[in-house]
């Protein structure tokens with residue numbers, strides 16, 4: 323007699339994380355297009371500030387968001403990341419509700435590099451007609467430093483971004499795990515035999531408060547320092 327494993331649908335990614343993720347994917351794609359081609363550069367400067375606000379939002383949400391979104395729930399030591407890699411190579415991945423121990427490091431790297439790219443852009447000028455809002459406040463050496471970060475870091479970030487959907491495809495076709503569906507629908511299929519992991523989501527007002535705080539930090543900061 324065949325024993326089919328039954329599954330339940332459980333909550334995984336809250337809607338603010340999904341809204342954040344797809345807004346980040348759209349705006350970073352635009353930043354790569356405009357930065358690479360030189361088209362729409364005025365919008366490049368504006369969208370860059372929005373990217374920074376998105377990153378600040380995600381950092382705050384990593385402390386007060388729903389359980390799987392919190393940094394504390396997915397950041398683990400290097401041993402756990404290596405163990406995950408072994409399981410992946412052996413095609414023996416356990417059910418996972420959230421970023422795995424290895425993916426957690428990639429998430430942090432992507433957030434930091436995206437934040438660094440957007441932040442350094444505030445100090446960049448092309449010496450013709452385009453100027454980041456903090457360019458005039460910087461010493462020459464600081465502006466040079468930020469300029470070189472902005473023109474180097476995008477390659478590392480770009481490599482990570484290209485790798486990212488490839489890794490997700492590898493989890494699907496090699497590891498047998500569908501990571502994309504939860505990032506679209508917020509829900510994950512979870513074996514009914516296992517206890518579902520905790521999912522606690524704060525009220526709507528936490529989302530509004532986080533969004534306002536992120537906007538105040540970035541746009542208020544620019545209004546004060548620019």
Ligand code: HEM
Nearest residue numbers: 346347350351420421422425429432483487490501502505
């Ligand atoms: C410029 C493009 C993109 C950027 C900057 C980006 C960035 C990120 C970041 C920062 C995370 C971590 C989410 C969090 O916890 O906050 C993430 C997760 C994720 N992304 Fe993307 N992403 C991009 C494009 C895509 C695309 C095209 C796909 C579709 C295949 C995708 C699918 C996912 C999935 C499924 C996860 C969750 C992975 C997991 O379950 O651990 N992303 N992405």
